[in-house]
Amino acid sequence: MRDAVTKLIRSYDVSGRYLDRNAMDSLKEYFQSGTARIAATTAISGNAASIVRQAGLALFEQVPELIRPGGNAYTTRRYSACLRDMDYYLRYASYALVAGDMNVLDERVLQGLRETYNSLGVPIGPTVVGIQIMKDIVKQIASDAGVEDTTFIDEPFDYMTRQLSEVSV
Numbered sequence: 001m002r003d004a005v006t007k008l009i010r011s012y013d014v015s016g017r018y019l020d021r022n023a024m025d026s027l028k029e030y031f032q033s034g035t036a037r038i039a040a041t042t043a044i045s046g047n048a049a050s051i052v053r054q055a056g057l058a059l060f061e062q063v064p065e066l067i068r069p070g071g072n073a074y075t076t077r078r079y080s081a082c083l084r085d086m087d088y089y090l091r092y093a094s095y096a097l098v099a100g101d102m103n104v105l106d107e108r109v110l111q112g113l114r115e116t117y118n119s120l121g122v123p124i125g126p127t128v129v130g131i132q133i134m135k136d137i138v139k140q141i142a143s144d145a146g147v148e149d150t151t152f153i154d155e156p157f158d159y160m161t162r163q164l165s166e167v168s169v
Contacts, residue, residue, distance in 0.1 A: 001107060004030045004100035030100050033152060037097050040142040040153055044094045047141055052087045055133040059086075062133075063126045072122055086130050089160060093134075096156035105156060110163045128161050 002010070008026055012019055019027075044051065060066055066073040066082070073082045088109070095104045117124055135157035139150040 001095070001099065002101055002103045003098075007101050007103065033100070036142075036147050036149065036152065037100065039145055039147050040138065040150070041094045041097050043141045043145045043147075044090060044097075044138055048087065048090060051090060051134055051137050051141070052083055054137055055086055055130055056083050058133045059126060059130045062129060066123075066126055072126070082130075085127070086134065089131055090134055090138075093138075093156040093160070096159070097153065102156060102159045105159055105163075109160065114164060124164050128164055131157050131160050131164075 005027065008023055009019075012023060060073065065071050067079065068074060071078075073079045092105055092109045095108075096102050114124065116122075117127070135154060138157075139153050142150050142153060
């Protein structure tokens, strides 16, 4: 797993260059945003169960056929699996927020996920909706916790959404 710092240094190392003004500006931005990233991640960690529960309720309200007979979240086992997966996405989004890099999402979440979901008949569209709902909840919680600019929170959630949506929504 990489973070923004190791990714930047690696790219300069591979090309045999010293860190230039652009690199220094990127590092400065990463470290200046650190407090907000940590505050957002702390808010996620302290409210994870509530975030997943709220997002699940909102998802099933928006896409009620998921919990009806024949739906992918029908039965307690499938419902629980859906919430488990939402928790999984939320946890890895928090890692990506701290790292300031989306690499962890590729390595730990997205590699093979579309294929797995497609082979199991899990609809990707509602997964994308659930991820976006969690993003909105996290942004509100972070804002309530004093994070003024929450736009950086979009990145891991939107990244997962884009990667999943490329195949089937």
